[in-house]
Amino acid sequence: MITEVKTKVYAGRLKDRASLLRSSSGGAFVALSDCFLDNGDAVVCAVYNYEDHATEFQLIENREERDKSIGSKYMQSKPGKIYKIAEDWLINHPEKRLLFVGMGCQADGFRKFAEMKGFRERVWIVDIICHGSPSPRLWKEYAESAEKKYGKITYLTFKDKRNGWKAPAAYVTAGGQEHLIKDYVKVFYNQCALRLSCYECPYATTERKTDMTIGDFWHIEETIPDFYDEKGNSIFLIHTDRGEQLFETVKVKLEYRLSDTKQCWQ
Ligand SMILES: Cc1cc2nc3c(=O)[nH]c(=O)nc-3n(C[C@H](O)[C@H](O)[C@H](O)COP(=O)(O)OP(=O)(O)OC[C@H]3O[C@@H](n4cnc5c(N)ncnc54)[C@H](O)[C@@H]3O)c2cc1C
Structure with missing residues (x-):
């Protein structure tokens, strides 16, 4: 059973400086996905395709493929066939776990899908803070x-x-x-080219139904100045008990600081 907790906030960044530099924020995605891939589990995340200039979700099972997903892609990504691929993978690997990382709307869709199919206990869902995706x-x-x-x-x-x-x-x-x-x-x-639905996003809140939310820890240099790093800072918002367990596991890869919703101005 998954239990919701009162949202906990952490600031954090990867200890590994090379991966931190490649990541858009503080490298939360690399830290979290390493945890799954190093255990033989899989990650669903968005990858840019240089042939058709679109970003599409893929199911990934190793670090080399995962590295192709590092970095923000400023366009709406496509689900493609990811629901079918993820379902087949979960059926064929009954002992394994899956991490989904995507925008708030995509993560909520995947959460509902996992619940409907009876997989939610094996699927960890992390959503990304987003002020909107362009067409x-x-x-x-x-x-x-x-x-x-x-x-x-x-x-x-x-x-x-x-x-x-x-x-x-x-x-x-x-x-x-x-x-x-x-x-x-x-x-x-300038927010001139976002999808129309983004202007009325119901996921733009600190209370979410995912296990964890990640994003940029904007204004950290003002609110936690002694923890600011000019090479990148992530925010982690933790919403469930197993989001807490996941954060406990990734801590070893991070420099981190317990924070609160007053320190992170989004
Ligand atoms: C369109 C967009 C708007 C954003 N707006 C904000 C904002 O207003 N405030 C804020 O704090 N943070 C925002 N972010 C999030 C931030 O830029 C980082 O993506 C996030 O903090 C993760 O960074 P990271 O260092 O952990 O990992 P990174 O390696 O930088 O991120 C990789 C992860 O991002 C996912 N990703 C990248 N682009 C997309 C996409 N187009 N669709 C779905 N998934 C994608 C990949 O699947 C992967 O899981 C936005 C990101 C995007 C893509």
């Missing part, structure tokens, strides 16, 4: 027009931290060179 068509058209100008896109990042977590750079590597994509992220941050 996937907008990004596809933008990427295709960039490819016409510069050549094939071979790498994409929306949150490169070379100038720090608070001043991320967004660029594509195309034709062997880096090209900034500032105009696209400006539209994203």
Whole structure:
């Protein structure tokens, strides 16, 4: 049985600096997914496809594949066939556990699916704080027009931290060179191109039905200044007893600090 608890808040980041630098926030995703993959379990998460310039959910069973999912993709991701794939995997691996990581709306859909199919006890659900996802068509058209100008896109990042977590750079590597994509992220941050449903999101709250919520710990430099790291900071909001157990397991990979909802200004 899964028991809801009063939401607990932690600030944290990966001890491993190389993985922290590659992650968009404090690397909560790597820490959590390592826990499952290192045990022979699986992770469902969103991966960018450089052929069709779309982000789609995949079921992943090793760190190499998982690394392709690191980093925020600023577009709405597609579920694809993930429900069927996850169901088959859970049926074929009755002793194993699954971690789902996705946006609030996607995580709630997956939670309901897992409950309906009777798998919820074996599925850990982590949702990501989100102020909205832009239309996937907008990004596809933008990427295709960039490819016409510069050549094939071979790498994409929306949150490169070379100038720090608070001043991320967004660029594509195309034709062997880096090209900034500032105009696209400006539209994203200005919230002009989000899906209509995002403006009325019911998941934009600290009380959620997932096991855990992760995101950026914005304003940490003001609220917990002695714990701020310019290379990235994650927030962990814990909602269930097994979310607590999961956090206990990942602690070893993290620098962390107990916090509260007053310190995290979202
Ligand atoms: C569109 C969008 C808006 C966001 N807005 C906010 C915000 O307002 N405030 C805030 O605190 N944080 C926001 N975030 C979350 C933040 O940017 C990081 O994604 C999150 O903190 C996880 O970072 P990490 O360092 O733990 O792991 P990372 O390695 O950076 O994140 C990887 C994880 O993010 C998932 N992911 C990335 N892009 C998508 C996508 N398009 N759809 C579904 N899953 C995706 C991957 O599946 C993987 O599980 C947003 C993220 C996205 C994608």
